[in-house]
Amino acid sequence: MAKRVTLAVAGSRKTQGIVEHCAGLPRERRVLALTYTQRNQCELQERLARYAGDHLNVEVLGWFTFLLRHFAKPFLPFKFPGERVLGFNFEGMPFRMATGKARFVDKSGAVYRSELGRLAFELITASQGALTRRLEGIYDEILIDEVQDLSAYDWDIVDALLGSAVDLWMVGDIRQAVLSTNARSAKNKKYAYAEAINWFRSREKKGLLAIEESAVSWRCHPKIAAFSDTIFDPSWAFPSTVSKNDHTTGHDGVFLVRSEHVHAYVAQYGPQSLRHSVASAKNLALDFMNFKVSKGATFPRVLIAPTSTITNFVRGGVSMDAIAASSFYVAVTRAQQSVAIVLDDPGMSRLPYWKPAADLERD
């Protein structure tokens, strides 16, 4: 399989694809599956146990654990002779001007999460090939799920993996890149979020990897899929989503709801309410979930409290920047059957308004 990346749409069963891939591999093949979020790690582990439990050579690690175990720990002496990694500092950050050891490691010897990527990357070169050789000796194949969430030096590390003899398969949905492994670093900012697509395309041009598109969504109703395709400006050149959800309920697709009807709507359909963050949609007293948190989840119906950027987009088609588009894309694609957006002034939107039955009769 060599080196490839599968760019998938939301609801395309990415994780299941990895699980089935592992189940189909020869038992002796040594595979490392990497994920970014804790939730996905548990999910992957649980599903692998179910579908590929007889494959004892498949190992699941979080991205940070991977960098600690195979980069920082074994090879730290190449940067700081005689030193050891004594822990992982998830919250802390070095002083902005810190140099040398203090840049990477706190007083108790724990590596800062924010600097781990850089440390790992620098050790690849410092180890004079030993680090890459070690990985090649331990694994035949590395799988990276949610590859869109990598950032900064992580991309350079992936570059190094592309140059190794280990087979590499990355899976991700560039449109869902709402989390970043390193929020502060300025490194590779141009690849952050949805712009990762450009990174892959440039590597493809150099012949380092093959890009595969997986545009089939098993989750979203065709109307929701079509709407989700409009969120990103056509200049991104994302392929159109093909929906395989042929289920109908009588209330399928994307709707607008006036604030006065929200409670009636919630009472009738019981959607999961989504908002950007705790600061948004304070006027609505609903049991909200934040966009970021909803990542990876599936709901039959969702109700979205839009941000002003989303409002402008829905009303007049004003294109959104990558970050805003990503988070709105995540919210929309959580739904299987219906998406309702709370909006009082439709502007130029052609989306249908939902009204309670009583109102419809009055009309």
Place this chain on the structure above:
Amino acid sequence: MIKKIRVRGYRIHRDLTIYPNRKLNLIVGANESGKSTLMEAIVLALTGRINGRSATEELNPHWFNAGVVADFITKRARGEPQRLPEIDIEVFLEDVPELQELCGAHNSDTPTNACPGVRIRCIPNPDYSAELQAWAKAPSPLLPVEYYCVEWTTFADARLTMRPRVLATAVIDARTVRSTSGVDYHLRQILGSQLEPQERANISRQYRESKAALSDSAFKSVNERIGKLHAELHEQPIALAMDQTARTSWEESVAPHVDGVPFTMAGQGQQSAIKIALAMNKHAGRAKFVMIEEPENHLSHTSLTRLLHRMEALASDDQQLFITTHSSSVLNRLGLEALQFLGPTAPVKLNELDPETVSYFKKLPGFDTLRIVLADRIVLVEGPSDEIAFERVFTDLYGKRPMACGIDVMSMRGLSLARGLELCGRLGKKVAALRDNDGIEPDELRKPLAQWLKPGSREVFIGEVAHGRTLEPQMIHHCGEAHLRTILGITDKADIETWMSREKTEAALRIASSPERFTPPAYMLHAAQFIHG
């Protein structure tokens, strides 16, 4: 494959570095030179265990190098902030794909070097630093090991709790009589490695089932009886059943049998021969490293020869052997090039020996090569009469026998002087070789030996042609016939040269024990002066 071993602060080894051979290592040294300690150290680092028990359990103050501890005490007494004594054993492995899990830069190499390896250290436990500081104010030679911890890690700085599978090690110790109760830990390891995982599981399952069957059949009537018996005393019925807990697993009740006789009933020599054969036998799970302590013990000469022959046949590139020995037979037979000599200063390897010399000594297992290896300085002579005469000359000169000065006088008994000199040369030994001129000019005789000679450290001493072809005429010439007749106590009727040549050893013995003054041949005198230095 082990590329390098470094032992620091462990027992006799203050700082020892060994570069083992790929296949075979014959560890040789005088008593107390630390051969067994080196083996122990290797096993500790590879398996985390010593005699089958974990290092943490076994840690005791005597593990620490006495010199390091003494230094620590004197320096602390002087108020210097000397670091607490530590033990650090590192095993550097070959940089091959299957060992990469163990690869990392946590080793003592400078500049920083990444390679696969394992390391075991006994270091002060940071949890007890206050107690240790208090103790260090008035330290005693017995370290408080309670405040120490054992850290067993890979070079990747990952802690080890179980021996990694790639480091399968078999330990065979023929020196001591082990427990008579059954199969010891090391043998169980060797036996275990003979079985495929499925076979193990199968045996284990059937063993458990047959035990269960026993409970249902043989114990049935018993259980019916005691079930009733105890009902009055105790609420729940009591029954007997075979113990199915882990400590009664099949491994505990299995013993190899030799020709129908339980292994432990076999002779000591046979036991170790079987262990060696099992450990070296070619099968999938066989040990990567085999450590054998003194295989010659408890074996007759013929049995040893047979065993060595089998070991030679089984030796292969995917197994690295470490053997300690006190036997020249083992050394010659398995190949002198495998020698690792733990000398008084630094360890010496002997792997650059001419292959012809190696095979020369292989054919002569009886030759006492170990004497050359172990001697401080050495005198090579042709035969027993030269040996005896030299002893007398040396003792006359210095008032002590050569051995008392660390000089071993060895008779080559017709073996090639060149081979002996090559061996001494490779070992860096100071050597004086004496030979008869047999009517040939000494300079001519020196020519073929020239490459092994080095003025001041390896020299050949030969009598002048004019003074006689062999030792006997040389002695007559230097001593004077009349005086020599007195020393030897022979009559005027006998021809002295004929008598001496016929009774070589007897003549030498008479010279050695004679109270008369003895004037030695010049070349022998020079040899004695040279070797004494």
